[in-house]
Amino acid sequence: MPPYEDWNKIDEEEDEELQDASIYEMKRDVILFCIDCSESMLKLYDDPKYEDVQTCHLYTALEAAMQIQKKKIIVGPNDSVGILLFNTTRKSETTRTQGSEIKRNTFLFQPISPLSASTVQEVIQLLDAAREEPGELRKTFPPLTTGRVPMGDVFTSCNWVLRDGAPKTASKRVFLITDEDDPHPAAGSKQLITSARTTLIDLTQAGVAVEPFFISTEEKPFDVSNFYSSVLLPTNLGDEDELQEESSVLPESISISRIEDLLSQMRFHEVPKRSLFSIPFKLGDGFTIGIKGYGLVTEQKKGSYKYFVDLGDRMEVATVRTSYVDEDRQADIDKTKIVYGADLGAGGIADGDEDNEESSGTFGARVVKAGSRPFYTAEEIRSFRTLGLEPGIRLLGFKDRSELRFEDNVKHSQFIYPDEMSYSGSKRTFSALLQTMVKKGKIAIALALTRRNASPVFCALLPQEERNDETGWADPAGFHLIPLPFADDIRMAPIDEAFRASDELKASARAWIDKLVVKNGAYPPDSYPNPALAYHNAQLQASAFREQYDPDSFEDLTEPKVGSMHKRAGKLMKEWKTAIAEDDSASLVIPATTGSKRKADVSVDEAEIKSKYDSGALAKLRVDQLKEFLKSKGQNISGKKAELVERVSDWFDAH
Template sequence: MADSREGWKNEEEDEEEELDETNYIAQKDAVLFAIDVSDRMLQPPPESNSKRAETDSPAMAAIKCAYQIMQQRIISSPKDMMGVLLFGTEESKFQEEDSNARGSIAYPHCYLLSDLNIPAAEDVKVLKSIVEDPEKAEKLLSPTKEPVSMSNLLFCANQIFTTRAPNFGSRRLFIITDKDDPHGSDKTARSQATVRAKDLYDLGVVIELFPISQEDHEFDRTKFYDDIIYRDPAEENDHALGPTSLKSNGDGISLLASLVSDINSKQVAKRTLFSNLPFEIGPGFKISVKGYNLLQKQMPARSCYVWLDGETPQIVTGQSARHEEHSTRVVEKAEIKKAYKFGGSQIMFSPEEQKELKNFGLPGLRIIGFKPQAMLPFWASVKKSTFIYPSEDDFVGSTRVFAALWQKLLKDKKMGLAWYIARVNATPLLVAILPSQERFDEGTNVQVIPAGLWLYPIPFVDDIRSPPEVPAPLVAPDELTDGMRKVVQQLQLPKAMYDPRKYPNPSLQWHYQILQSLALDDDLPEMADDKTVPKFRQIEKRAAEYINNWGKILAELSDSVKHKTEHDEDDPPKKKIKMKAETLEEMSVADLRKVIDAGTLSKYTATDLKSWLVSKNLPATGKKIDLIDRVEQWVEDN
């Protein structure tokens, strides 16, 4: 094992530093909802005797879906853009930037409800007012009697994306409609829509269709939308076809829940942790890969301070300055120098020398060998893994080579050992390259784990510590084990599997609820919705009898153990013989090496270490850690 390089890392630079702003902007997501407001889309679902029957029309369900997605985006992706465009409305509204177009309606029957932008509190309030005010919604959602031109809608979307998000790497148009053939036999209108759709495709905008099927009509894509939705021929799986079973039937299967679920399943691809990293499989044999951080713990993060004592909350602009210790003079940045403590003194380096100290070579991934996967212990996980996938940008044929390596590792149950530097100035790591098979959720058939390779960081030698000594575990008798087994069997989750996606972090959700209430001027919530709280009534109903029986068995065994202990206390105590621990001076070189390998040398006092050093004619001054280093160095030399 190589020595750890963690000590060279600059404390002010996080290992997983943010990507530079230019790359980050290019990878942001811009989503525009296009919601059809026709007579059928405004009709409520058929009446139903179900307690969970829905009452929202498909158009209102789509607006509520956009409202919920906007709330989620503000939290999960605060730099992404989102907008809502209604088409088929009697009223028209579009903010045209061209001064020559003032006073004219460039896009008839298109109502821009929320402009494509980073969602703000006002945008959320607009959607919220429509969701909660039926009269306002009825006035706004007034369908036109004239036929709606799809080419006009697509041209309007083109204009919005061009002016609002020209440099975004991901731009998508979500069309929610129940009309599978909006133009019928009008070949001219169909041709114009096809041309506008091709323009969006050339612009890099992906059209996503969310069809709504009615009770008396099943949506048919082949009539119109297969001609305007373009796909990349290189894509093996067409993930963008959209759902096929969105129905407004009123029988308790909520259209709103289905829309939210399907739109969430189409979230933009994970942003790359690194792009086109050289992957050296052998001498002179390289391919390029991209890395993704698929697993990330969510925590409340404060990006700014907010002043709440005014009429409206305002973001505080902060300023910082450094002052001398015994005066108020501001210290300039040029006066500050950085130093490292070594041997009781401070060693200063220039910024160029500091960068050179942390330079371990160019970023890359280099395989240094292969081992069986069985040799990787379970405790070797020290950091989260990174998922890698091939890229053809730098080396043509990378996908084929990557697939061959993945298949070989998977077939032979092997793993690669590699030297890994993610980015410039990143801390080098030793990683195990592990293959993963593609897995899908049984219920929704949504991909859970992709097929590819994972970079699994493994510890350096000084990362490994000996576990503390613990007493022998207390083993429960068979009566208690059998009784608890019955309790656990009654409390098993459906399919005997815990799905963390169904149990959001209550403290995190409470944090978001407070932020939302402050931003929208709502009343602060009284309590958080904690789905992790056990359902005590169901537990009592299903397992109360078994829990009570287990408690009786525990009480009986406890009484018997207590009686036995009291009986043993009546016997005269046995005399304990105290063994004297072996001192360092009495140990041989082999014994000292065992103590060092076990990591227990630090348990000896500084006096013991100094006495041993004096016996070997070695310096016995300094801190305890210096004394330990001298002992270890002497043992290594001898």
């Protein structure tokens, strides 16, 4: 049974007013590409894709930034991107209004601004020139030959650039790309490390996440422990003192063994980790921590379209506005005066009955007489739905992990993580609760209300420890928030006993299945985009940049590689099919069970058909009704619907 009827559904615009403004945080994404422009990044080497062509690390980094910008124009037109180069002697132009306080030997190539085709074309033209003349990037961005820019100054410049250009409610990230693992090898490096870590903390406290992309080659391997493991902040749950003592490689550091992998790695990080909600987690009376919730399973859809007005010389975006109009007065109605009522049929307020109208609750007293329709304000409907609760999660108790069954997960779960910015100490308390529940094999039962206009639901909190595998994918530490079903949400499915395969058939099937398992046993969804969505975005991208699109060049990554599959396990699959055909159960015939289907009622009154004939609406009748009428009159019932309608019309004309 649905939790409320149609009358209890508030319009989307009204729904936005009732929701907490915190759910609109992180709606926009801002990425600042912070690219090293040192001598090693500009060193030319042979391009692995094209013959007789030379390239450099800076060219590949700028190309990756350009590809991300081109894609975001389609999938995230409201996002913003900027490019900051450091370790270059090129000075910032005085005409630029953003990032005017950036440090010396850092150059703001593109300030933070909404995505547009012109800004992307600027990078494309630079890359085309660098492709024709490999030394073009060195001329455009001359590298710093004496020393290097302190990383503290780099983080400070990033902070200023984002402060000037990024919206306050956006998710702000810095993509740091460099191939230098020890930027401060000289004396005084300890002080520079402390300065870099301090400025990075200031950057993160401003809501900015730094995601590094470290370039490592055979000639110049990248060692994170030389500098960045002491500067970049780890994100795993635990005690801060213990984390500082750990010398392991940071979980978020990305070591790229081949520069060609830079773009493919960025594709996994280009989608921001937007939180669905940020609410308090009440562990007891007066004991509250902050958490953020994330959706682990989300379908990526086409972007929403907009309405444009053709003004002759230009196209302007039309602003959509919803207004409620009184038909009698032809005037806009204040939304605060609109009330909601259930559709109870012909009852309700009688015309001219002012006393009854007053008692119904539209104004005056809120007493509803028998037979009258009750009305409710938007605030009252919200109180019905939320039961008067404020958004948050309240811990009710604990159960053994075995109490949580497979069929209890009837909806997509959400993942919660501590929010240190809301309540100090949330991370440490959250970690202690998580580790204790894992150690004792418990799950938690909680009452959750994730936003103001939602309904509270009972949920199970399933703890998850942090795990790393060989593929580099990590399961973060946190809780899965699983909505628990009501009793009528679960129905017992009928169990039909079927024939069981023999052990020989199972072994034969397992032989070819083992040959076709996914590589490394992991399935990264970002590596297999939706082909329909990717094809649509590719055409939009070509149209936006006035490029000719070749449909034959589109590659569907979800198509199975039939050739390699048959090469690996073709012989084993043939043996399995032969074994199935020779099995005794293959010759058994199971009678199909079909239910009795009730025939549709085709009876129709002649007076009704006559009324349809008089109003010219015979085409609204079904074909079976037309045939039934013609059959009763002894007429021919063959032919299409248009012929049947004409035949019925001719009969009424003659009679």
